[in-house]
Each structure stands twice: as structure tokens, then as C-alpha cells.
Amino acid sequence: MKKNIIISGAGRGIGRATALLAASRGIQVFAISRNIENLKGIENIHAFSVDLSDKSAIASFCNEVSIKNLNIDVLINNAGKLENIPFKDSTVEVFESVYKVNVFGLAELTRQLLPKIDTKGHVVNISSMGGIQGSSKFPGLAAYSSSKGAVITLTELLAEEYKDKGPSFNALAFGAVQTEMLEEAFPGYQAPLSADQMGDYLLNFALNGHQFYNGKVLPVSAGTP
Numbered sequence: 001m002k003k004n005i006i007i008s009g010a011g012r013g014i015g016r017a018t019a020l021l022a023a024s025r026g027i028q029v030f031a032i033s034r035n036i037e038n039l040k041g042i043e044n045i046h047a048f049s050v051d052l053s054d055k056s057a058i059a060s061f062c063n064e065v066s067i068k069n070l071n072i073d074v075l076i077n078n079a080g081k082l083e084n085i086p087f088k089d090s091t092v093e094v095f096e097s098v099y100k101v102n103v104f105g106l107a108e109l110t111r112q113l114l115p116k117i118d119t120k121g122h123v124v125n126i127s128s129m130g131g132i133q134g135s136s137k138f139p140g141l142a143a144y145s146s147s148k149g150a151v152i153t154l155t156e157l158l159a160e161e162y163k164d165k166g167p168s169f170n171a172l173a174f175g176a177v178q179t180e181m182l183e184e185a186f187p188g189y190q191a192p193l194s195a196d197q198m199g200d201y202l203l204n205f206a207l208n209g210h211q212f213y214n215g216k217v218l219p220v221s222a223g224t225p
Contacts (some may be wrong), residue, residue: 004072005206006030006065008052008109009079010039014126014174016074017199018206019045022181025203031068032061033079052079052105053097062112072117076150076204077106078126079117084140095143102147107154119166122210123158124202127151127173135173152217159215168210174198175221193222 005022009015011033019031023044026211030041032050040048050061051149081101083094117123129135131148138145152171159169170223178194199218 002026002028002045003074003207004028004030004070005074005076006032006072007076007078008032008050008106009126010047011035012038014195014198014202015076015078017195018078020204021196021199021203030065036106052109053100055108058105058108058112062109062116065113065116070116072113074119075110075113075117075121075123076126076202076206077110077124079105080126080128080144080148082141082144084138085143086140087142090142098143099147099150102144103150103154106151110158114167117167121167123167123169124206124209125151125155125169125171126202127171127217129173129175129219132173132217132219134152135219148221155217156215163214168214170205170209170213170215171217172202172205173217173219173221175219175223 005027007015007019007029010019011042012030015033016038019029019039022029023042027044028086029045030048032048033039034049034051036047036049039045048061048064051057081098083098085094106125128145130137130141130145131152139178152173155169155171162169
């Protein structure tokens with residue numbers, strides 16, 4: 001039986017690379033992104049336009065999943081919003097816009113999909129090295145990095161809450177990866193890893209990592225510190 005994977009933020013970058021690789025392996029991918037034009041017409045990819053800052057859009061997508069009576073094997077919460085703004089110039093609105101996607105949208109999507117996720121399934125939340133205490137930080141990412149720290153703690157809490165009945169929950173804290181989002185935030189910065197490389201790692205971890213980990217955050221970074 002084909003596996004079913006849901007990937008948020010699948011329109012570009014690591015999410016798209018992961019979706020394409022999974023589809024090429026015969027996995028049914030339910031890819032969600034605000035812009036889905038470059039996901040249409042690809043075998044094994046079912047694309048849905050969803051704004052994760054909009055609760056009604058999340059509810060509409062989850063209702064479609066429910067109607068299809070899908071058994072979800074993997075949920076990859078990859079969607080993220082990044083703003084590179086010095087803290088002194090940031091506002092409540094900046095923090096709200098970042099947290100609405102990175103934390104609140106992630107939590108709401110997960111909560112609504114949980115009844116459809118296999119008890120032996122795997123929820124993978126994408127965090128960042130910026131959310132790891134003691135790690136080197138990029139300046140200007142107060143909202144983004146603090147939101148990713150929240151994702152780590154949420155992952156640990158959900159793993160504890162569901163440890164007896166499943167699914168498993170883990171977080172991957174990515175270092176710098178050459179994606180459109182990174183280029184927009186830091187023009188000219190060259191990351192050590194490509195989106196395709198990280199997508200390959202992410203898919204393999206999503207399919208197999210819960211055999212070895214639950215409630216863990218794994219740093220995934222080719223850079224130092």
C-alpha cells in the first residue's frame with residue numbers, strides 16, 4: 001500500500017525538494033503551500049493552496065483530507081516565515097506574522113490532522129539552529145529564531161502527550177540551506193547545503209527516524225559552530 005505524506009511549505013525550497021523526491025518514489029504527497037503553480041501536474045503530488053496563518057484555510061484543507069478518508073503516515077511541518085529585521089525596528093505585528101505561520105499554524109494543522117495520522121506514524125517539525133539554545137545566531141532574526149525555539153518545545157510536549165498511543169514527534173533543527181527564503185533574507189549568502197541535499201535527508205528521516213527517536217530535536221547543520 002502506498003504511503004501518504006503531507007508536507008507544508010511544499011511550494012519551494014526544502015519542502016518542494018522533499019515532495020518531488022517522495023513522489024518519484026511512488027509516495028502519495030499532499031503538498032500544501034500558498035503558491036502551488038509549480039506543483040501542479042506532477043504524478044503522485046496533490047497540491048493544495050493553504051495559508052497557514054488562516055485558521056479557516058487550515059480547516060478547509062483538513063476537511064478535504066477527512067473526506068478522502070486518508071491514513072496519513074507522515075506529516076512534515078516544513079512551512080516557515082522569516083523576517084530579517086533588527087529587533088529595535090521590529091513590531092508586535094512582525095512577531096505576530098511570523099508566529100502565526102511558524103507556531104500557531106503548525107500547531108493548528110497538526111491538531112486537526114492528528115485523528116487521521118497513523119498511530120505508528122511520524123510528525124516531523126522543522127525547526128532551526130537559531131532555535132537551539134547556545135547555538136550561533138543570525139542577527140535580525142529575533143522573531144524567526146524564537147518561534148523556532150517554540151517549535152522545539154512544542155515537539156517535546158506532543159511526544160510526551162502521545163507517547164503511549166502515537167504517533168511519534170521529532171524536530172529537525174536545520175542550519176543554513178541554499179533556498180529562496182535564505183537568499184531573500186540574506187542576499188549573496190552561500191549556504192553549505194542545497195535544498196535537494198536537505199530534502200533527501202528529510203524524507204529519509206521522516207520515513208524511518210521514528211524507529212530510533214521520539215521527542216527529540218536533532219541539529220542538522222554542515223556549518224560550525
